[in-house]
Amino acid sequence: MKRRKVIAAAFAAAAMIVAAACGSDDAADEEVTEETEATEETMAPAEDYSMVKAAVVYIGVPGDAGWTYQHDQGIAYLEEQLGIEVTRLENIPEGAESVATFDKLARDGYNLIMGTSFGYMDPMLEVAAKYPDVCFQHASGYKTAENMGNYFGAMEEARYLSGIAAGAATTSGKLGYVAAFPIPEVLRGINAFTLGVRSVNPTATVQVAWTSTWFDPAKEKEAAQSLLATGADVIAQHQDTTAPGEAAKEAGAKWVGYNSDTKAGDFPDTWLTGPVWNWGPHYVKMAKDVAAGTCDATPYYGNMADGMITLGVYGSGVSQETQDLIAEKAAAIIDGSFLPFTGPIKDNEGNEQIASGASASLGDLLGQSYLVEGVIGSAKG
Amino acid sequence: MIVFGRRVRMEQRLTTPSSLLVVVPVLSVLFALVVGGVFLALTGHPPIGTYLDLLDNGYTSFYGITDTLGLATPLVCTGLSAAFAFRMNLYSIGQEGQMYLGMIGGTWAGIVLADALPTAIAVPVVLCCGALSGAAWVALPALLRARLGTSEIVSTLLLNYVALNLVNYFIFGSTGFFRDPTTSFPQGRTVSENARLSPLSFFTDKVTNTYPTFVIAVVLAVSLFWLMKVSNYGYETTVYADSPNTARYAGMNSTWLQSSVLLISGALAGVGGAMYVVGPAGKVDPGLLQIGLGYAGIVVAALARYNFVAVILAAVLFAGLRTGGNALQASSDPVPIAIAVVLQGAVLLFALGGELFRRNKVTIVRVKQAVA
Numbered sequence: 001m002k003r004r005k006v007i008a009a010a011f012a013a014a015a016m017i018v019a020a021a022c023g024s025d026d027a028a029d030e031e032v033t034e035e036t037e038a039t040e041e042t043m044a045p046a047e048d049y050s051m052v053k054a055a056v057v058y059i060g061v062p063g064d065a066g067w068t069y070q071h072d073q074g075i076a077y078l079e080e081q082l083g084i085e086v087t088r089l090e091n092i093p094e095g096a097e098s099v100a101t102f103d104k105l106a107r108d109g110y111n112l113i114m115g116t117s118f119g120y121m122d123p124m125l126e127v128a129a130k131y132p133d134v135c136f137q138h139a140s141g142y143k144t145a146e147n148m149g150n151y152f153g154a155m156e157e158a159r160y161l162s163g164i165a166a167g168a169a170t171t172s173g174k175l176g177y178v179a180a181f182p183i184p185e186v187l188r189g190i191n192a193f194t195l196g197v198r199s200v201n202p203t204a205t206v207q208v209a210w211t212s213t214w215f216d217p218a219k220e221k222e223a224a225q226s227l228l229a230t231g232a233d234v235i236a237q238h239q240d241t242t243a244p245g246e247a248a249k250e251a252g253a254k255w256v257g258y259n260s261d262t263k264a265g266d267f268p269d270t271w272l273t274g275p276v277w278n279w280g281p282h283y284v285k286m287a288k289d290v291a292a293g294t295c296d297a298t299p300y301y302g303n304m305a306d307g308m309i310t311l312g313v314y315g316s317g318v319s320q321e322t323q324d325l326i327a328e329k330a331a332a333i334i335d336g337s338f339l340p341f342t343g344p345i346k347d348n349e350g351n352e353q354i355a356s357g358a359s360a361s362l363g364d365l366l367g368q369s370y371l372v373e374g375v376i377g378s379a380k381g
Numbered sequence: 382m383i384v385f386g387r388r389v390r391m392e393q394r395l396t397t398p399s400s401l402l403v404v405v406p407v408l409s410v411l412f413a414l415v416v417g418g419v420f421l422a423l424t425g426h427p428p429i430g431t432y433l434d435l436l437d438n439g440y441t442s443f444y445g446i447t448d449t450l451g452l453a454t455p456l457v458c459t460g461l462s463a464a465f466a467f468r469m470n471l472y473s474i475g476q477e478g479q480m481y482l483g484m485i486g487g488t489w490a491g492i493v494l495a496d497a498l499p500t501a502i503a504v505p506v507v508l509c510c511g512a513l514s515g516a517a518w519v520a521l522p523a524l525l526r527a528r529l530g531t532s533e534i535v536s537t538l539l540l541n542y543v544a545l546n547l548v549n550y551f552i553f554g555s556t557g558f559f560r561d562p563t564t565s566f567p568q569g570r571t572v573s574e575n576a577r578l579s580p581l582s583f584f585t586d587k588v589t590n591t592y593p594t595f596v597i598a599v600v601l602a603v604s605l606f607w608l609m610k611v612s613n614y615g616y617e618t619t620v621y622a623d624s625p626n627t628a629r630y631a632g633m634n635s636t637w638l639q640s641s642v643l644l645i646s647g648a649l650a651g652v653g654g655a656m657y658v659v660g661p662a663g664k665v666d667p668g669l670l671q672i673g674l675g676y677a678g679i680v681v682a683a684l685a686r687y688n689f690v691a692v693i694l695a696a697v698l699f700a701g702l703r704t705g706g707n708a709l710q711a712s713s714d715p716v717p718i719a720i721a722v723v724l725q726g727a728v729l730l731f732a733l734g735g736e737l738f739r740r741n742k743v744t745i746v747r748v749k750q751a752v753a
Contacts, residue, residue: 055711061718087710087711087715088710088715089707089710089711089718090710090717090718091718091719091722092707092718093668093671093672094666094667094668094671095661095662095666095668095669095671095672096451096452096590096657096660096661096662096668096669096672097452097672097703097704097707098668099590099661100448100451100452100590100704100707101707101708103444103448103590104438104444104448104707104708104711105711107444108711110711118566119667119668122568123668130588141566142564142566181549181553181567182553182554182567183553183566183567184565184566212546212549212553366565367564367565368565369565380554380555380556
């Protein structure tokens with residue numbers, strides 16, 4: 001009889017594997033077929049880019065309405081601008097399986113291979129060494145090779161602006177931030193958001209809940225709920241999906257999204273705004289480089305001035321006054337007269353991190369490993 | 382059970398005809414392919430072409446099979462781990478966590494010990510440390526099971542989550558020993574080059590993603606098969622599995638048998654994690670957490686009916702579905718990953734479901750319609 005039990009257990013395990021897949025399938029169904037702004041200028045491509053064989057590898061699915069969705073929008077923009085088709089691979093785990101995937105793409109003759117998760121960096125580097133004629137591009141990492149570049153952007157700029165909206169919207173003075181991993185990119189985002197919040201609401205606090213995952217709607221939602229339970233009335237996030245927004249909506253709290261504002265309409269009363277990626281133009285540049293026979297291997301760090309980073313649409317909870325303030329700050333960020341990380345800035349353990357009047361260099365920002373005053377949480381997760 | 386006026390009865394077989402050992406798995410896979418084919422056709426993909434593509438990308442092409450063998454390597458170990466425990470009716474499902482611990486222990490050895498050792502010694506040392514760590518992770522459940530009869534299913538499962546958080550803590554939560562000190566980005570510190578094996582390459586320019594650890598895993602499986610056939614220990618565990626009371630009556634030490642089987646099972650999963658270190662990863666790599674090779678080991682063990690040699694085949698079947706499924710997204714007629722995973726699920730479910738027909742005899746008898 002016991003053997004039966006284990007067959008049942010194995011069934012359950014197999015069923016779990018299928019269920020996991022179906023979960024992401026559901027997410028894909030929700031994908032909204034919204035036109036990109038890019039469609040306005042549908043000119044026939046002037047040049048023939050058919051020699052660019054491009055593939056992109058995603059950690060999740062475009063149906064996340066977040067990180068992968070926004071990359072997918074950028075890829076769609078690339079396809080349309082250059083008149084080529086890009087092969088998309090979804091749900092590819094980091095580690096050994098991604099090595100095999102990049103390897104296979106390079107073998108199959110793709111000459112532009114892009115990967116959009118931090119953990120793809122070492123696998124990609126390893127494969128890039130084997131295929132010197134293939135151009136590899138990695139989002140969010142820092143390692144490069146002769147035929148491997150990376151691209152990312154100063155999301156902290158838009159995060160700061162979204163913090164202003166959040167700081168003006170809170171009534172309890174308690175904000176919650178659902179965050180994936182305590183790495184510099186995420187810490188920097190929490191800090192910029194908090195600086196924005198406290199620029200208009202100097203006593204407000206931002207409590208962080210770590211999820212240890214980029215993409216897991218259930219965990220993201222749970223973390224948001226735990227923050228709401230402590231009295232937070234605005235939820236911000238560094239996660240791939242809109243799940244924290246769902247939790248905020250159910251609790252009647254406000255929500256600052258991330259990655260994309262495509263779902264803002266589903267949250268008419270609770271959506272404030274959100275920092276948004278605009279990857280398309282850089283994808284076009286990468287492909288044009290490949291067509292010209294080069295591979296841009298220098299790290300690319302986009303910002304609001306070049307349009308890679310934007311602030312999404314506003315919800316009804318952001319007053320005109322606040323919008324004007326944000327517009328003013330945004331203009332200052334774009335023309336370089338205002339840097340969010342300007343001292344005096346203390347960390348939340350009381351140590352001075354940026355002296356009065358000084359500004360953090362890009363290098364400091366990229367390695368930021370503390371949380372600023374006003375954040376409740378530990379930079380060690 | 383009455384279906385369409387016929388009574389369907391299942392009777393447990395006393396002996397399994399040897400023909401069924403081949404017929405059932407083959408029919409199961411065929412059935413799965415038919416079901417998957419309906420799915421494919423419904424979503425507008427030609428079933429036959431897709432299957433040929435899957436076969437090519439997962440099994441029959443040179444790089445397809447070598448990618449698959451690379452992925453299958455840790456899976457053979459976790460499969461052996463599950464099979465070893467399950468044959469003794471000990472349902473340890475802690476392979477996932479034990480594998481992580483093997484990765485941690487192996488990395489520790491690779492950083493601390495390997496520098497002073499030549500590769501021929503460093504690699505076995507790393508693998509042994511992985512095995513010890515995996516065994517250590519199951520020591521508590523083993524003790525609780527043997528002494529107090531605590532369910533090993535629950536205790537090993539819960540420890541998986543602890544192990545998962547431990548890996549996350551080492552890489553993301555702390556700046557300690559296992560974290561790369563050269564960068565503020567969270568990633569593992571790499572082990573000494575002496576503790577790494579190069580991937581197998583053929584004809585010099587064809588570097589594959591298979592590592593020599595696959596050969597070690599195969600040797601492990603075969604020797605385990607042989608040892609459990611000929612050794613006294615193998616005999617005792619078989620007796621105990623069939624009837625614990627008989628074993629006790631014959632003077633066998635049940636505490637020793639239960640705890641040692643669980644410890645060896647943990648060590649096998651731990652070796653799998655350490656193989657990931659000497660092979661592709663070279664560090665504590667949170668990427669391993671996303672693949673679920675420990676849980677997959679349970680499915681592999683069940684597919685292999687706890688036969689250690691069959692574990693190799695089952696692991697390759699499973700890994701090929703993964704690599705082939707991923708590759709289908711890049712084929713000329715891209716198949717979404719969700720459908721590829723449904724295919725994988727169908728093959729696994731049917732292969733397991735086939736067990737029912739191997740163990741039981743199905744008789745169908747026409748029954749008279751009852752007049753209402």
